[in-house]
Amino acid sequence: MTKNGRFTVSKSALEKFFSGCAFRYKLYREWNMKDDKLPPALKNGIEVHQAIEDALTGTGSITREEAKRVVNWVEKNEYTILGTEVRHWAPLTNEIALFGIIDAIAETPSGEVVLIDWKTASSQWTASRTADGKLVTINAQSWQGPIYLTRPESSDIIAPSAWPTRMQYIVIPKSGAIGVWDYEASEADTQQLISACNLLKHAADIGSFPKNKGWQCGRCDFKRVCWESPGWEKFYEERKPKK
Numbered sequence: 265m266t267k268n269g270r271f272t273v274s275k276s277a278l279e280k281f282f283s284g285c286a287f288r289y290k291l292y293r294e295w296n297m298k299d300d301k302l303p304p305a306l307k308n309g310i311e312v313h314q315a316i317e318d319a320l321t322g323t324g325s326i327t328r329e330e331a332k333r334v335v336n337w338v339e340k341n342e343y344t345i346l347g348t349e350v351r352h353w354a355p356l357t358n359e360i361a362l363f364g365i366i367d368a369i370a371e372t373p374s375g376e377v378v379l380i381d382w383k384t385a386s387s388q389w390t391a392s393r394t395a396d397g398k399l400v401t402i403n404a405q406s407w408q409g410p411i412y413l414t415r416p417e418s419s420d421i422i423a424p425s426a427w428p429t430r431m432q433y434i435v436i437p438k439s440g441a442i443g444v445w446d447y448e449a450s451e452a453d454t455q456q457l458i459s460a461c462n463l464l465k466h467a468a469d470i471g472s473f474p475k476n477k478g479w480q481c482g483r484c485d486f487k488r489v490c491w492e493s494p495g496w497e498k499f500y501e502e503r504k505p506k507k
Contacts, residue, residue, distance in 0.1 A: 270361035271465045272353075275407045281464045283484075285476035289464070291486040295500040303485075309384045312436070313367065316382055320345050320368065330384065330436050337434065337442050344371040347421040354414040360461045362411045369421050369428070377422055379412050379431040388437045389445060401445050404433050409447035410457040 281289040302310070315331035318324030326332050338345065350366040368380040383389075389401045408431075415427040422428075435443040467473060481487055488496040 270355065270357075270359055271461075271468065272361045272363050273356070273411075273461045273464060274363045275411055278407045278460055278464065281467070281473075282460065284480050285484070286467060286473040287475040287490065288484060288486055289467075290473040291489060292503075294503055295486065295489055296503045297485055297499060298501055301499045312384050313382060316367075317348050320348055333436060333442060334382065334434065338370075342373045345369075346371055346377070350421065352412060352416060354411075354416040356414060356461060357458060360458070360465060362414050362461075364408070364411050366412055376430070377426065377428045379428050381408065381412075381431065381433050383433050383435045385435050385437050388440055388443050389433075389435050403435075404445045404447045407457065407460070410449065410453045413447075413449040414454070414457075 277289060277292065280292040299307075312328055312330045315324070315326070315328035316334050319326045319331040319335050320338070326335065345368055347369045348367065350369055352362070352364045352366050354362045356362050366379050367382050369377065370380055371377050383403075389403045391399050391401050393399055412431055413427070413429060415424050418424060419427070429449045431447045433445040433447065435445065437443070475490070481490075484490065486500075487493075488499050
């Protein structure tokens with residue numbers, strides 16, 4: 265996929281390519297698992313995200329407990345939601361662009377604009393404390409933060425020059441308090457992202473996605489189509505390119 269002549273990379277694409285089997289990226293680019301075949305946890309997460317979207321935009325009644333808790337959290341913390349389900353295109357290099365869908369962009373009571381990602385979880389994320397006493401979680405250290413915090417060329421919500429430098433993961437466990445975990449943009453992470461994207465682009469340019477057959481196959485969403493197991497067609501549909 266290209267955007268303005270640039271090879272386009274997403275968080276999911278990187279995760280598939282660096283999963284231990286590069287062939288997963290090729291299958292990810294070609295196929296989607298059908299909605300009725302999605303794993304229960306993934307399907308629940310999609311439904312919760314939709315319920316939160318409906319609740320925050322007033323386009324549907326609040327029928328999910330998780331959505332009610334998010335609305336209460338937003339109101340309690342006096343956040344102003346500026347946009348939801350924001351399609352994010354950003355140039356990373358002259359040859360590479362980034363794509364993602366941001367769950368929400370919000371303004372805090374102090375006037376700071378932050379990016380928000382809602383995360384459903386069976387329990388609150390595990391925390392560790394750094395040498396300087398800061399409480400952190402490894403869950404917030406992923407491709408997603410550097411991708412979303414890369415400044416876009418244009419935005420209908422805020423000026424690109426004022427693009428946020430902080431992203432908040434709002435974790436909604438099945439029980440207990442909602443957790444808030446920060447990720448802040450760093451040049452080191454951006455350089456690592458560039459390196460990873462260059463590796464993926466090179467593989468795509470030469471068409472090299474070796475299949476790594478082994479223990480990880482049992483956890484792969486594309487196992488059936490990879491092996492062309494009888495009846496695999498009922499689990500997948502051809503992926504339509506993003507516009």
